Amino acid sequence: MSYQLLKGKRGIIFGALDSNSIAWKVAQRAHEEGAQFVLSNAPVALRLGTIAQLAEECNTIVIPADATSVEDLENLFTKSIEHLGGKIDFVLHSIGMSPNVRKGKPYTALDYDLYHKTLDISSMSLHKVLQTAQRLDAISEWGSVVALSYIAAQRVFPDYNDMADAKSMLESIARSYGYQYGKFRKVRVNTISQSPTKTTAGSGVKGFGAFFNYAEAISPLGNADSLSCADYCITLFSDLTRMVTMQNLFHDGGFSFTGVSNEVMQKFEDPA
């Protein structure tokens, strides 16, 4: 259902790789809600993915940008403003990647060059997006920036590896920059801490299936899927959440505040 919550708003959506991507669903929902936006992803992802189809569906263009490159980000903001005909009202940062996870390095034997890359791609890129936007004064007053996180930022999920550190840093940047950008232009910055979701990034985590099923069994509402995550992003881009900033918002069907569920208790019942 469309409420036209984003009518007249201009955005940039990072991270749509294929139709499973959370950003893909956000783009489809933003389009339904009347927004105009530019899609962006790393040049290498553009070659692998199917983002051109999404651009056609949403009647927009793709501007490549490696989110670790300030030069690429400058070009992206400048061209997006030109293409959309005005400053940006919302940004989705849906970017995450750990080369250590990709290469199967456990947390106790990390490669430190790769660890730097994990943090640069998955966390510092949010700072680079915000600092570049502020320098170019590219985001309108009361604009909204949302980045996607995971509860491994607060609690240990051993196989989430160095991405746990990346997500802690991401949430910290959202708080720290949220203060700065709030003062500068009343721009709000938040993270959404999403349930495990079946996507390329999600499925790359060791034991993802067990992870997913465990969260499903714990959460009273079950796992939140990517479409409901997209709906939540839309509310945060809309004018209905103008005073929400510097928050990490759990979107996880209640997982984060559930100690144990009846389903999990049954599995551990003492047969004696």
Ligand SMILES: NC(=O)c1ccc[n+]([C@@H]2O[C@H](COP(=O)([O-])OP(=O)(O)OC[C@H]3O[C@@H](n4cnc5c(N)ncnc54)[C@H](O)[C@@H]3O)[C@@H](O)[C@H]2O)c1
């Ligand atoms: N899938 C899950 O279980 C889950 C749960 C919580 C949070 N998240 C987060 O949601 C976000 C989106 O992930 P997803 O699950 O949709 O998977 P995805 O693999 O579809 O999206 C990750 C995106 O990051 C992009 N990316 C990687 N390196 C980049 C770079 N240098 N510059 C620009 N883009 C780059 C990829 O091309 C891809 O489009 C990530 O931050 C992820 O950590 C995912």
